[in-house]
Amino acid sequence: MPTDKDRQPVNLDLFVGRDPLEPERQVLGPGAVLLREYAAERDGTLLAALDQVLQAVPLRRMSTPGGRPMSVATASCGTLGWVTDRRGYRYQGSDPASGRPWPPMPEAFAQLAADAAAEAGYPSFRPDSCLINRYAPGARMGLHQDRDERDMSHPIVSVSLGVPAVFLFGGLRRNERPQRVRLLHGDVVIWGGASRLRFHGVAPLKAACHPRLGRYRINLTLRRAG
């Protein structure tokens, strides 16, 4: 006989596998799409390239303009890197920690971003900046808009690797309640067009273990910043 306990719904936040009912391609809004597992078959190439980049540029917790350390550890590659400090948020051509240029963007990153963007309806996207974010358990990203890029006609391409996270995808105004979208290893979100300035963030990471990345989630955010 099934007991009451057996009838409890599965807690999907703690379930690390895929839900077979979730579509491969999910429209999140006008110009915004989630391509589930789009990067999964290239993950070995991406992770090898990531290791190379992180040997040249260390992950570090930057400070917000308010002076508080971010919970996420970051680094960049490409001709422009995203930085934050007391002076604000911006892109710049050199790493403030070393004064040296950022490492070049691996072709595997650029190609993935171009392919995913084309699949989402942005056929001529070439990124010049890749932000690498590493989330440990508890790390999060508050709701914000991406508005430091020069030309807003280019989309943002966001690649999730490692442990699952809940992506918060809001509206054009901060007070709109965000959609909660579970992102697993290999998932790619592309947002541009009418959704380019939508507020977004990442809920605090739950503790979990991924066979390749251990307790971490890595997010690659690819942009045309300059």
Ligand code: MD6
């Ligand atoms: C993420 N990151 O790490 C999403 N946006 O999954 C962002 O949305 C982001 O880390 C602008 C600047 C820095 C970021």
Ligand code: FE
């Ligand atoms: Fe963002």
